[in-house]
Amino acid sequence: MAAYKLFVLPGDGIGPEIMAEVEKITAWLTREGIVGFEIEKGLVGGAAYDVHGVAISDADMARAEAADAVLLAAVGGPKWDGVPYDVRPEAGLLRLRKDMALFANLRPAICYPALADASSLKRELVDGLDLMIVRELTGGVYFGEPKQIIDLGNGQKRAIDTQVYDTYEIERIGRVAFELARKRRNKVTSSEKRNVMKSGVLWNEVITALRAREYPDVELEHQLADALGMQLVRRPKQFDVIVTDNLFGDMLSDVAAMLTGSLGMLPSASLGETNPQTGTRKALYEPVHGSAPDIAGRGVANPIAMIGSLAMALRYSFGLGAIADKIEGAISGVLDKGLRTADIAAGAKETLSTAQMGDAILEELRIAFK
Structure with missing residues (x-):
């Protein structure tokens, strides 16, 4: 079984909490022999500034360049509002994009049928978006x-x-x-x-x-x-x-x-040029939401966009669209059962914590692979 090198950057705020749910899934996929991952962790954003005095260190940039794909959770927060402009937490993300030449940002907007009523628009305008x-x-x-x-x-x-x-x-x-x-x-x-x-x-x-x-x-x-x-x-x-x-x-x-009801639902991909020799391309995957410092550490953040970012990595970096489909299907299956985190809890059958939502998606994934 091939092992893909994932460089993981939990970052700030809710970042470590939502990244932990991705690590549950990668560990299970590896353990089951479905797809193997070698995980290496680094620091970015305020977390990197606190240790290195910069938003991302040269050493971690080198690890990002060497990885098959980079997963980033979130950067920033009021703790670092006073730091110099060139080392602010967001500078770490900008450096990753620039140094890795990630010129194409893919931002899907998908409205799951179970969440159509959570949108600020009428259901008929967004259902199936x-x-x-x-x-x-x-x-x-x-x-x-x-x-x-x-x-x-x-x-x-x-x-x-x-x-x-x-x-x-x-x-x-x-x-x-x-x-x-x-x-x-x-x-x-x-x-x-x-x-x-x-x-x-x-x-x-x-x-x-x-x-x-x-x-x-x-x-x-x-x-x-x-x-x-x-x-x-x-x-x-x-x-x-x-x-x-x-x-x-x-x-x-x-x-x-x-339009989809919550920023907590949406992943993104940032892609570089395809290497003509290897057929691979440098890539960074991240949720579109921020670090949400107001809820950090409370275990209530929505991990779906982070898990969806893993699915995008499987699809665009590793050519594993079938596995990506199963992860996205597991997310949809959980939502269809009325399970929600607090940000999408309107009309929910049950409100879950960050870890509980990750567990529920993993259980759906187990069922999909039976």
């Missing part, structure tokens, strides 16, 4: 230069962030979106602000040309980012794969996440 937002992750305004605050004197300052994209960056994220669409419902919606931003004009031109040249079989539409945000809450099931830049992807994916 299954869309994927593909966000460019290493370019755009978050990384563009110059990025600075200038003192103009007389009590005035000027803040500068630069939105910049090259053709190759747009093409490679576009290919990820078109390839995903071919495996789903064969539709891509590209989003930018070409009406007011030159980067949006180029984005639109490059995506259009890429589709005509390489993916003529895939349906393509363009929507301005603000209009798309409105459409997400008006008629979300019209979308299949949405591809957009770093800034708009950050915002639109959080909008899409709340």
Whole structure:
């Protein structure tokens, strides 16, 4: 049995609690001989700052680079609000993305039928929702230069962030979106602000040309980012794969996440280029929610997004889609039984702790493999 090297970064807040539930599942899968994992743990975020004075150490970055996949839970919290900007907890996540060249962020928004009533939208708008937002992750305004605050004197300052994209960056994220669409419902919606931003004009031109040249079989539409945000809450099931830049992807994916009822339900994947020699790609998997310091240590956090992130790792890094399907099916099975954590407890048959939810999902998984 092949053993995959997972580098695990529990991080801050509820991170260690939800990561413990993933470790239950990886240990069981290994013990049963279904798929083997070698687990190595590291520090990121505030936890790393407390020990190393940085948001992630060089040694842990090297371990992340050497792993078959990285699982990260959450970073940040008010404890570290006063630390210097370049070593703030979030800098660890940004360094992982940048140094590992993780340019493609996959954010699924799936509404389980059992949770349709937990959405802020009417059931008929979200029941059966299954869309994927593909966000460019290493370019755009978050990384563009110059990025600075200038003192103009007389009590005035000027803040500068630069939105910049090259053709190759747009093409490679576009290919990820078109390839995903071919495996789903064969539709891509590209989003930018070409009406007011030159980067949006180029984005639109490059995506259009890429589709005509390489993916003529895939349906393509363009929507301005603000209009798309409105459409997400008006008629979300019209979308299949949405591809957009770093800034708009950050915002639109959080909008899409709340359509499902809770941020605690949704995993994500951040992928690098495929190595042509090995066929593998560097990848980081994490839930989309934050560290939730207000509930940390109470054992009430929802581990479903973290467990779903493991399923995404099985699917996209290891080619084990059948096992990923069983994990996702186990999550759905637990929800169908009316079992909930506190964040999704409305109408629940039973409210479970973090560990109890992990145990319930593992029990469903055992049944699926019988």
